Amino acid sequence: MTKRAGDIELVKVSKRYSGAAAVDDVSIAIEAGEFVTVLGPSGCGKSTLLRMVSGFVEPDEGDVRIGGASVTGLPPYRRDTAMVFQDYALFPHRTVAQNIAFGLRMRRMEKSQIARKVDAMLELLNLAGFGNRRIGEISGGQAQRVALGRALVVEPAVLLLDEPLGALDLKLRKQMQAELKGIHRKLKLTFIAVTHDQEEALNLSDRIAVMNAGRIEQFADPETIYNRPASRFVADFVGEANLFDATVIGPGMAQLVGDGSTVALSGDGLPPPGSRLTLAVRPEAIAVAATGKGVAAIIEDILFSGSVRRIVGRLANGQRVTAMQPAAAFTPALGQSAVFAWTAEAAWIIRP
Amino acid sequence: MERISGGSPTILPSQRRRRRFALAGLAPLVLWQLVFFVVPLLILLVISFWTMRNYRLEPGFSLENYRAVFADPALWRSLVLSLETAFFVTLACALLGYPVAYFIAKKAGRFRIVLLIAVIAPFWISIVMRISAWRILLGENGVINQALISLGLTSEPLGGLLYSPVSTAIGLVYAYLPLYVLPLYAAIDRIQDSWIDAAKDLNAGPVRAFLEVTLPLSLPGLVVGAVFCFIFGLGEFVTPALLGGGKQLLIAQIIQDEFQRRQDWPGGAAIAMVLLAIVFTLLLLSMRYLRIASGERP
Numbered sequence: 264m265t266k267r268a269g270d271i272e273l274v275k276v277s278k279r280y281s282g283a284a285a286v287d288d289v290s291i292a293i294e295a296g297e298f299v300t301v302l303g304p305s306g307c308g309k310s311t312l313l314r315m316v317s318g319f320v321e322p323d324e325g326d327v328r329i330g331g332a333s334v335t336g337l338p339p340y341r342r343d344t345a346m347v348f349q350d351y352a353l354f355p356h357r358t359v360a361q362n363i364a365f366g367l368r369m370r371r372m373e374k375s376q377i378a379r380k381v382d383a384m385l386e387l388l389n390l391a392g393f394g395n396r397r398i399g400e401i402s403g404g405q406a407q408r409v410a411l412g413r414a415l416v417v418e419p420a421v422l423l424l425d426e427p428l429g430a431l432d433l434k435l436r437k438q439m440q441a442e443l444k445g446i447h448r449k450l451k452l453t454f455i456a457v458t459h460d461q462e463e464a465l466n467l468s469d470r471i472a473v474m475n476a477g478r479i480e481q482f483a484d485p486e487t488i489y490n491r492p493a494s495r496f497v498a499d500f501v502g503e504a505n506l507f508d509a510t511v512i513g514p515g516m517a518q519l520v521g522d523g524s525t526v527a528l529s530g531d532g533l534p535p536p537g538s539r540l541t542l543a544v545r546p547e548a549i550a551v552a553a554t555g556k557g558v559a560a561i562i563e564d565i566l567f568s569g570s571v572r573r574i575v576g577r578l579a580n581g582q583r584v585t586a587m588q589p590a591a592a593f594t595p596a597l598g599q600s601a602v603f604a605w606t607a608e609a610a611w612i613i614r615p
Numbered sequence: 616m617e618r619i620s621g622g623s624p625t626i627l628p629s630q631r632r633r634r635r636f637a638l639a640g641l642a643p644l645v646l647w648q649l650v651f652f653v654v655p656l657l658i659l660l661v662i663s664f665w666t667m668r669n670y671r672l673e674p675g676f677s678l679e680n681y682r683a684v685f686a687d688p689a690l691w692r693s694l695v696l697s698l699e700t701a702f703f704v705t706l707a708c709a710l711l712g713y714p715v716a717y718f719i720a721k722k723a724g725r726f727r728i729v730l731l732i733a734v735i736a737p738f739w740i741s742i743v744m745r746i747s748a749w750r751i752l753l754g755e756n757g758v759i760n761q762a763l764i765s766l767g768l769t770s771e772p773l774g775g776l777l778y779s780p781v782s783t784a785i786g787l788v789y790a791y792l793p794l795y796v797l798p799l800y801a802a803i804d805r806i807q808d809s810w811i812d813a814a815k816d817l818n819a820g821p822v823r824a825f826l827e828v829t830l831p832l833s834l835p836g837l838v839v840g841a842v843f844c845f846i847f848g849l850g851e852f853v854t855p856a857l858l859g860g861g862k863q864l865l866i867a868q869i870i871q872d873e874f875q876r877r878q879d880w881p882g883g884a885a886i887a888m889v890l891l892a893i894v895f896t897l898l899l900l901s902m903r904y905l906r907i908a909s910g911e912r913p
Contacts, residue, residue, distance in 0.1 A: 317816060339815045340824075346816045352809035356831050365827070366817035417817060 268330035269295040269420040269453035276325030285311040287477035298454040300464040303474035345414035346423040360394035366417035424456035498543035507542040521580030524558040529607035541613040548609035549586035557604030663884035680885030697866040701848035704787040708795040716799035753777040778860025786854040795840035802836025
């Protein structure tokens with residue numbers, strides 16, 4: 264089989280359903296061989312975006328390109344993509360091997376060659392010996408792998424995964440994450456996955472596109488997404504974040520709105536005094552002390568979970584602040600006043 | 616898909632009591648069926664071995680009646696004609712019913728319930744009235760001939776429309792179409808759209824996706840509908856009596872003739888038994904198929 268460029272480009276695509284935009288003027292370029300996850304809450308348009316690449320949804324506006332060539336208007340069976348469906352969509356009247364062979368048969372491959380490729384795929388997915396099972400006779404994890412194999416065996420330019428691990432229990436999900444990543448590394452195909460599980464996105468992807476209300480809020484590698492979120496939404500959706508509205512009061516200084524506490528800011532090109540901005544601080548970057556410099560809060564809740572302790576306090580402006588620190592660190596008592604402190608570098612500035 | 620696992624689970628006494636209670640609820644129906652279906656059938660079976668002498672039933676054990684069923688060419692012809700008619704009606708119902716069932720299950724959206732009721736609605740009117748209406752449509756001075764003449768498509772009315780095996784078949788297709796549409800609808804409704812999408816995603820065009828996924832998964836519905844149509848069609852009496860014209864008789868008309876006009880009860884009973892044997896064989900075969908299709912190993 265000839266090598267094809269698996270790079271994907273969506274150019275200003277939009278899709279409206281009865282007036283409401285499911286996908287709103289989205290442009291994104293994905294490189295060949297990349298593992299990209301589209302992450303967002305349900306109804307954010309991420310599935311619509313995926314189905315635009317596969318051909319099940321036609322954009323109202325914009326262009327979809329695979330390997331540099333426009334595929335807009337082409338039906339799914341003329342696109343070099345393969346999809347792992349959310350419910351796997353395995354053919355119930357076919358065996359495991361027949362399911363995997365399906366795409367090869369549709370491409371009119373020779374019988375002996377199909378048999379060879381199916382066997383190799385069963386081997387790759389640790390399904391050897393399960394070829395003759397009926398779909399009703401395999402477990403959820405196996406079904407997931409059969410769905411993956413059925414799509415991978417046709418060697419598509421792009422593999423699309425719609426909530427691929429959503430139906431599995433936690434332990435199996437962890438295991439399949441590792442397997443999925445291993446397969447991607449081995450095959451070097453372009454993978455585009457859609458998920459609402461931020462941990463899955465962080466674990467799997469080379470780059471994550473965070474989607475909200477039909478738009479891509481940020482498209483970057485997992486570390487950037489986590490450490491330097493581009494918007495309030497990203498900071499809040501990916502991981503846990505304390506978001507503080509603040510006003511710049513001087514060089515490297517800001518005051519929390521409605522609270523009066525001052526906090527240090529770092530970085531160049533800070534907005535001039537009087538500007539409003541939002542600070543995002545991860546709970547693990549906050550230390551709690553009895554006294555000292557920082558933001559004062561009344562301790563409302565303490566949750567011990569083995570290695571760490573979550574401490575929730577309420578600021579003078581009524582806002583809640585969450586810190587997560589080693590269980591061995593200082594622990595205030597409930598109802599007591601304590602100081603929540605973080606370094607200037609830990610406060611990521613989100614401009615409105 | 617349901618699978619029955621091997622081995623019988625242990626039944627608790629409370630469960631047994633509940634099961635006995637449920638069975639007690641079935642008792643009236645079972646009794647009714649016994650008295651008014653099974654017993655008459657057994658009587659019919661016994662009579663089929665008796666003989667007729669001087670217009671009187673004579674008990675005994677004779678296979679003469681069964682020999683006659685296969686030896687009498689007229690009987691044989693109408694049995695074959697009945698099988699042919701039932702086969703044709705089944706085929707026509709399948710071809711006409713499939714698009715209807717597919718549309719209701721997959722494309723009708725919120726009109727689904729309305730359309731399903733429309734499919735069932737003819738059952739609210741007696742079959743005799745509905746079939747009589749076809750006489751008005753198909754007759755020599757009927758609606759269809761009148762229309763053809765006034766459109767200038769023909770100068771003479773078409774005579775063969777009514778009182779022929781063709782008109783019987785038309786009436787039967789009309790009468791049984793809902794019987795075919797309903798099981799087909801149920802089967803097609805269970806086919807997930809994502810299965811069809813998956814086929815298309817794996818490079819199957821619309822036709823191949825239909826042949827590879829939709830059609831094989833509709834098979835249970837096609838089989839159930841065919842069983843309904845074929846079995847009812849094989850034993851149908853009213854429609855051929857009203858539309859068939861009496862020149863070429865179907866097997867049910869022959870049976871009626873034996874009992875009523877010729878007063879040959881044993882002869883009629885034997886034909887009925889042969890018909891019943893055919894029907895039972897078909898039922899067993901289709902049930903066997905459905906059990907395998909639903910995932911039970913034979």
